[in-house]
Amino acid sequence: MLDKVMIALKSIGKNKNRNFLTMLGIIIGITSVICILAIGDGFTKVETKGLQDHNTKNRVTLSFTPSSDDDTTSGFTRNDLSVLEGITGVDHVKLTSVNPEASVTVQHQAKKSSAGLNKVPKKLKLSEGFGTTLNTNDTSDIFISKDLADKVFKGKALNKRLVINDNVFVVSGIYKIGDFSYRPDIYVSKTTFKQLFASQISQDEAKIYVKSSASKKRVSKSALNEMKKFGEDAKLGKYGVSHVDQITKSFTKTLNNITYFVAFVAGISLLIAGIGVMNVMYITVSERRKEIGIRRAFGATSGDIRNQFLIESIILCVIGGLIGIALGYSLVSIINHFLPFKAVVTAYAIVMSLSVSTAVGLIFGFIPSNKAAKSSLVGLLKEE
Amino acid sequence: MLKVNDIGKTYGKFIALENIDLEVADGEFLAIMGPSGSGKSTLINILGLLDQNYTGEYLLKEKSYKDASDNYLSKIRGDQLGFVFQNFKLLTTYSVYENIEVPLIYSKQKQANKRELVESVIKKVGLEGKEKNLPSELSGGQQQRVAIARAIVNRPNLIIADEPTGALDSKTSKEIMNIFTDLNESGTTVIMVTHDSEVAEYAMRTVFIRDGRLYNDEKSVKK
Ligand SMILES: Nc1ncnc2c1ncn2[C@@H]1O[C@H](COP(=O)(O)OP(=O)(O)OP(=O)(O)O)[C@@H](O)[C@H]1O
Ligand SMILES: [Mg+2]
Numbered sequence: 001m002l003d004k005v006m007i008a009l010k011s012i013g014k015n016k017n018r019n020f021l022t023m024l025g026i027i028i029g030i031t032s033v034i035c036i037l038a039i040g041d042g043f044t045k046v047e048t049k050g051l052q053d054h055n056t057k058n059r060v061t062l063s064f065t066p067s068s069d070d071d072t073t074s075g076f077t078r079n080d081l082s083v084l085e086g087i088t089g090v091d092h093v094k095l096t097s098v099n100p101e102a103s104v105t106v107q108h109q110a111k112k113s114s115a116g117l118n119k120v121p122k123k124l125k126l127s128e129g130f131g132t133t134l135n136t137n138d139t140s141d142i143f144i145s146k147d148l149a150d151k152v153f154k155g156k157a158l159n160k161r162l163v164i165n166d167n168v169f170v171v172s173g174i175y176k177i178g179d180f181s182y183r184p185d186i187y188v189s190k191t192t193f194k195q196l197f198a199s200q201i202s203q204d205e206a207k208i209y210v211k212s213s214a215s216k217k218r219v220s221k222s223a224l225n226e227m228k229k230f231g232e233d234a235k236l237g238k239y240g241v242s243h244v245d246q247i248t249k250s251f252t253k254t255l256n257n258i259t260y261f262v263a264f265v266a267g268i269s270l271l272i273a274g275i276g277v278m279n280v281m282y283i284t285v286s287e288r289r290k291e292i293g294i295r296r297a298f299g300a301t302s303g304d305i306r307n308q309f310l311i312e313s314i315i316l317c318v319i320g321g322l323i324g325i326a327l328g329y330s331l332v333s334i335i336n337h338f339l340p341f342k343a344v345v346t347a348y349a350i351v352m353s354l355s356v357s358t359a360v361g362l363i364f365g366f367i368p369s370n371k372a373a374k375s376s377l378v379g380l381l382k383e384e
Numbered sequence: 385m386l387k388v389n390d391i392g393k394t395y396g397k398f399i400a401l402e403n404i405d406l407e408v409a410d411g412e413f414l415a416i417m418g419p420s421g422s423g424k425s426t427l428i429n430i431l432g433l434l435d436q437n438y439t440g441e442y443l444l445k446e447k448s449y450k451d452a453s454d455n456y457l458s459k460i461r462g463d464q465l466g467f468v469f470q471n472f473k474l475l476t477t478y479s480v481y482e483n484i485e486v487p488l489i490y491s492k493q494k495q496a497n498k499r500e501l502v503e504s505v506i507k508k509v510g511l512e513g514k515e516k517n518l519p520s521e522l523s524g525g526q527q528q529r530v531a532i533a534r535a536i537v538n539r540p541n542l543i544i545a546d547e548p549t550g551a552l553d554s555k556t557s558k559e560i561m562n563i564f565t566d567l568n569e570s571g572t573t574v575i576m577v578t579h580d581s582e583v584a585e586y587a588m589r590t591v592f593i594r595d596g597r598l599y600n601d602e603k604s605v606k607k
Contacts, residue, residue: 010477291475294486297432297461298490299458300489302458303455304458377434378435381473
C-alpha cells in the first residue's frame with residue numbers, strides 16, 4: 001500500500017501547479033467547512049450550557065399567551081397558583097414572567113406616553129449624567145433611554161422631573177440603545193422596582209416542580225386542563241405547556257437547520273471542486289496512456305490501474321483537505337478575536353473533513369480511473 | 385512452448401493475418417521478418433496475450449487463454465512473459481531502478497527479494513551505477529538494456545521482442561543481441577521481430593511474413 005501511495009505522490013508532484021489549482025476548490029471548501037463547523041460547535045456548547053443551567057429535569061413550564069398584544073397584566077393569579085399546587089404529583093409552583101418589564105404611563109407637563117420599565121442592571125454606560133447604576137437609596141432617581149428623552153423632553157431631559165404612574169422621579173442619567181441590543185425605556189433602582197412596579201408585571205409563566213414519583217407528562221396534562229377550566233384569566237388568552245425537552249428539541253432543530261444549510265453550501269463548493277478533480281484526472285489519464293500500457297503489459301490488472309488512479313485522485317483531495325483543515329484552523333483562531341463565544345475545531349470536524357475529501361476523490365476520480373482501466377491494451381501500446 | 389493453429393485477424397474488412405500456423409519449441413530463438421505493415425506486430429501481440437481478438441487456436445504451454453479473464457491474462461503476462469519494445473517504452477519520469485521494478489510491483493514477491501532480483505538483472509545487462517538515472521540520461525543502447533532488464537526481472541519463460549534493435553546502430557545492436565543470445569543459452573525462449581537480416585542471424589530459425597501470411601523461407605516472401 002505504501003508503495004502505491006508513493007507512486008501517487010510522485011505523479012502528483014510531477015504537475016504541481018496544475019494539481020495545486022485543482023486542489024484550490026477542495027481547500028476553499030474544506031476551509032469553510034472547518035470554520036462553519038467550529039462556529040456551530042462553539043455556539044452549541046455555549047447555548048446548551050445555558051439551557052442546562054436554566055432547566056432542571058423535574059420541571060414543567062406552563063405559559064400564558066394573552067389574546068391582545070396590549071394586555072400586559074393578565075396571566076397566572078394567586079388563585080391559579082393554589083389550583084396548580086393542588087394537583088397530585090406537584091411539589092411546588094413558581095410564578096414568573098417571560099418579560100420582566102412593567103408597562104407604565106409616563107407624563108412630563110401635558111405630554112403623556114407609554115414605556116417599558118425595569119430594575120437597573122449592575123453596570124450601565126450613560127451618555128449623559130454620572131454614575132453607572134442606581135443604588136438602593138436612589139429611590140427617586142431614574143435613568144431613561146435617549147429615545148424616550150427625545151420623545152418626551154425633546155432632548156433636554158437631564159435633571160428634569162418625570163411622572164410615572166402618578167409617582168414623581170428625577171432623570172439622573174440617559175443611555176443610548178445600540179442597534180443590536182435590547183433595553184427598556186426606563187430603569188429604576190431595585191427597591192423602587194420592588195415597591196411600585198413588580199406587581200404590575202403579568203406572571204405569564206408557571207414553573208411547576210414535579211415530585212420525582214410523578215410523571216411529568218401526566219402532571220402537565222392535568223395542569224393544562226385545570227387552567228382551562230378554572231384559570232381566572234382563561235378568557236383573556238391561551239395556556240400552553242413548554243417543557244424542557246421541547247425547548248431543547250426545538251433549539252436543536254434550529255441548529256440542525258443551520259447545519260443543513262451549511263452542508264448545502266459546502267456541498268456546492270465541493271461539487272465544483274470535484275468536477276475540477278474529475279477534469280484533471282481525465283487529463284492525467286490521457287497523458288499517461290503509454291504508462292498504463294506498459295504497466296498492463298508487465299502484469300498490472302485493470303483493477304491495479306483503476307486503483308492507481310483512484311489513489312492518486314484521493315490523495316490529491318486529501319492533501320487539499322489537509323491544507324484546508326490547517327487554513328480553517330488558523331482562520332478560526334483569527335475569527336475568535338471577533339466572536340462573543342469561542343469557536344472550536346473538534347476532532348469530529350477534522351475526521352469529517354478528511355472523510356469528505358476522500359469521498360470527493362473517490363467519487364469524482366472513479367469515472368476517469370475506470371476509463372484508464374478499461375482502455376484496449378494494443379491501443380495503449382501504440383502510444384508514444 | 386507454443387503452438388498456433390490457423391490464426392486469423394481482421395480490422396474491419398482488412399485482413400491483417402490469415403492461416404497462420406506456427407510452432408515454437410522450448411528454448412528456441414525465433415526471428416520473424418517481413419516488410420513493414422505485413423502483420424509482424426499484430427502476430428506477436430497475439431502471442432504475448434496482449435490481443436485476444438483473433439480467430440483460430442493459440443496454445444501457450446499447451447493451454448488456451450482464449451476465454452481467460454482479463455485479470456488472469458495480466459497474471460500470466462506478469463509471471464511467464466517478458467516484453468521488449470522497439471521504442472524501449474520506458475517510464476520517462478522514473479529512474480532506471482524503478483523502471484526495472486515495474487513487473488515486480490504486480491507480482492507477489494517479497495520486498496527484500498525484489499531488491500535482489502532488480503540488482504541481479506542490472507548486473508546481467510551491465511547497467512551498474514546507473515540505477516538512479518532517468519531514461520533521458522542514457523544512450524539508446526543503455527535504454528534498451530533497461531527494457532531488457534525489465535523484461536527478464538520476473539524470470540519469464542518466453543521473451544517477446546518487437547524490433548529490439550530498430551532504434552539502435554549496428555554496434556549497439558550487436559551488444560543487445562549478445563544479451564539475447566546469453567538469455568537464450570540459459571534456457572529462455574525468445575521470439576523476436578526484426579527488419580535486419582544481420583540481427584536475424586542470431587536466431588536459430590527465421591520465419592517470414594507477408595500480407596498477413598507466414599512462410600518458412602525467404603524466397604516466398606520476395607517473389
Ligand atoms: N488498429 C488497427 N486498425 C486497422 N488496421 C490496423 C490496425 N493496426 C494495424 N493495422 C494494419 O494491420 C497491418 C499490420 O500491422 P502491424 O503493426 O502488424 O505491421 P508490422 O508488420 O508490425 O509493421 P512494422 O514493421 O512497420 O512495424 C498494417 O497494414 C496496419 O495498417
Ligand atoms: Mg511493428
